[in-house]
Amino acid sequence: MKNLPHKTIERLSQYRRALLLCHAKGMTYIYSHEIAKIQHITAVQVRRDIMLIGYTGTLRKGYNVKELIDLIGQIIDSKEGINVCIVGIGNLGRAITNYFSGKRTKLSIVAVFDVDKGKVGKKYYGIECFDIADLTKVIKEKKIEIAIMTVPGEDAPMISDILVKAGIIGMLNYTPKPVNVPKEVYLEEYDMITSLEKVAFFVKTH
Amino acid sequence: MKNLPHKTIERLSQYRRALLLCHAKGMTYIYSHEIAKIQHITAVQVRRDIMLIGYTGTLRKGYNVKELIDLIGQIIDSKEGINVCIVGIGNLGRAITNYFSGKRTKLSIVAVFDVDKGKVGKKYYGIECFDIADLTKVIKEKKIEIAIMTVPGEDAPMISDILVKAGIIGMLNYTPKPVNVPKEVYLEEYDMITSLEKVAFFVKTH
DNA sequence: TAGATTGTTAATCGATTAACAATC
DNA sequence: TAGATTGTTAATCGATTAACAATC
Numbered sequence: 001m002k003n004l005p006h007k008t009i010e011r012l013s014q015y016r017r018a019l020l021l022c023h024a025k026g027m028t029y030i031y032s033h034e035i036a037k038i039q040h041i042t043a044v045q046v047r048r049d050i051m052l053i054g055y056t057g058t059l060r061k062g063y064n065v066k067e068l069i070d071l072i073g074q075i076i077d078s079k080e081g082i083n084v085c086i087v088g089i090g091n092l093g094r095a096i097t098n099y100f101s102g103k104r105t106k107l108s109i110v111a112v113f114d115v116d117k118g119k120v121g122k123k124y125y126g127i128e129c130f131d132i133a134d135l136t137k138v139i140k141e142k143k144i145e146i147a148i149m150t151v152p153g154e155d156a157p158m159i160s161d162i163l164v165k166a167g168i169i170g171m172l173n174y175t176p177k178p179v180n181v182p183k184e185v186y187l188e189e190y191d192m193i194t195s196l197e198k199v200a201f202f203v204k205t206h
Numbered sequence: 207m208k209n210l211p212h213k214t215i216e217r218l219s220q221y222r223r224a225l226l227l228c229h230a231k232g233m234t235y236i237y238s239h240e241i242a243k244i245q246h247i248t249a250v251q252v253r254r255d256i257m258l259i260g261y262t263g264t265l266r267k268g269y270n271v272k273e274l275i276d277l278i279g280q281i282i283d284s285k286e287g288i289n290v291c292i293v294g295i296g297n298l299g300r301a302i303t304n305y306f307s308g309k310r311t312k313l314s315i316v317a318v319f320d321v322d323k324g325k326v327g328k329k330y331y332g333i334e335c336f337d338i339a340d341l342t343k344v345i346k347e348k349k350i351e352i353a354i355m356t357v358p359g360e361d362a363p364m365i366s367d368i369l370v371k372a373g374i375i376g377m378l379n380y381t382p383k384p385v386n387v388p389k390e391v392y393l394e395e396y397d398m399i400t401s402l403e404k405v406a407f408f409v410k411t412h
Numbered sequence: 413t414a415g416a417t418t419g420t421t422a423a424t425c426g427a428t429t430a431a432c433a434a435t436c
Numbered sequence: 437t438a439g440a441t442t443g444t445t446a447a448t449c450g451a452t453t454a455a456c457a458a459t460c
Binding site for chain 3: 211212213214247248250251254264265266267
C-alpha cells in the first residue's frame with residue numbers, strides 16, 4: 001500500500017475496532033456518518049480515509065462491515081503476524097497484557113519480563129514472565145519485534161538500549177522518561193501526565 | 207493567555223517534565239537544542255513554542271531552567287488547582303494513581319471509585335476508594351472537575367453519562383470504547399491497541 | 413422524482429521547517 | 437572577530453473540510 005497519512009492509519013485502527021463491535025451485533029452495512037458519530041469525526045473524513053485504502057461502498061447502503069474489516073486488516077496487519085513483549089509487569093504492564101490478550105490475531109504478546117524474581121516463572125493472563133536479565137536471549141528465541149516498556153522511568157534508558165541491541169524494531173514507551181533509539185527503530189512515546197495536563201488546560205479555557 | 211496551538215500545549219507539558227529533571231540535577235541554564243534532543247524534535251520548534259508563551263532566553267546562555275518551569279506552570283496550570291478522580295481501580299487505574307501521586311501540585315487525585323465492594327473503603331496510594339454508586343455525591347462534595355475512566359469498555363458509556371450529569375467538565379477515556387459527551391465537556395480518548403497497531407504498521411513499512 | 417448517500421477535487425486550516433537578522 | 441545561539445517571518449508541508457458531481 002502506498003503512503004497513507006499517519007493520522008489515517010490511527011483512524012483505520014479505530015474504525016476496525018468500532019466495526020468489529022458492529023459486526024458482532026449483526027450489522028452488515030454501515031454508513032460513513034454512523035462511523036463518524038462513533039469516532040467523533042466528520043463523515044467526509046471517514047469517506048476520504050476509506051477512499052485512500054481503495055474501498056468502495058454501495059450508494060444508499062453504505063459500506064459492507066465485514067469487507068471493510070477485512071480490508072483494514074490487509075492494510076494495517078502484517079501478513080505473518082508480529083510478536084510483542086511487555087517489559088515490566090507492574091500495574092501498567094498487567095493492564096496492557098490483560099487488555100490485549102486474544103484481541104488481535106496478528107499481534108501476539110509472547111513474553112513479559114520483570115526484575116522481580118518473585119514474578120519470574122509465573123504466568124500473567126496466560127503469558128510467561130521471564131527474568132529481565134534474559135531479555136536478549138528470549139527476544140531472539142521468540143522472534144520478538146516490538147517491545148512495550150512499562151518499567152519505572154529511571155530504568156527506561158538502560159532497558160531501551162538493551163532492547164535495541166537485542167534487535168527490537170518497534171518500541172512503545174509508556175514510562176515518563178523519553179528514550180533515544182537509532183532511527184531504524186520506530187518509537188512511540190506516551191505520557192499520561194501530559195494527557196491529563198492537556199485536559200486540565202482546555203477545561204480551564206472552556 | 208491567547209490561543210496556543212494544541213500541539214504546543216502538549217509539548218510545554220513535556221518540556222516541563224524534562225526541565226524538572228534538569229533542575230533536580232542542578233542545571234540552571236539549558237539550550238533549545240538540548241531540550242529538542244530530549245524530546246526528539248527540532249531546536250527551532252522549541253524556540254518557537256517558547257516564543258509563543260512570551261519567554262526570552264539569554265543569547266549564548268540559553269533559557270533559565272527555573273524561570274521556564276515557572277512560566278510553563280503559569281500557562282498550563284490553573285491557579286486554584288483542579289481535583290481529579292479515577293473511575294475503576296483495576297490495573298490501569300492503579301497504575302495511573304501511583305504514577306501520579308504527588309507529581310503535580312495543581313492537579314490532585316482526590317478520589318478513586320470502583321464497583322467492587324471489597325475495594326470500597328480501602329486506600330490506594332493514599333487515596334480513598336468510594337463506591338461507584340456514590341459517584342455523583344462524592345464528585346459534588348469534593349468539587350471534582352476531571353474524571354479518568356479506567357473501567358471495562360462495556361461500562362464506559364453508562365459511567366460517562368453519570369459523570370457528565372454529576373458536573374464533570376473534563377474526561378480522559380482510557381477504555382477501548384468511545385463515549386459521547388456534550389460539547390461543553392472536554393474529552394480526550396486514548397486506546398493502547400491503536401498505538402500498538404500503529405507501531406506495528408510503521409515497523410512493517412520500515 | 414426527491415432525498416440521501418458515496419467519491420473526489422480544490423480550498424482552507426494548522427503545524428512544522430527554512431531562512432535569516434540580531435547579537436553576545 | 438568568528439562561531440554559536442536566540443527570535444521571528446515566510447515558505448512549506450500535512451491534514452481537514454468545503455463543495456459538488458454522480459447516482460441509487
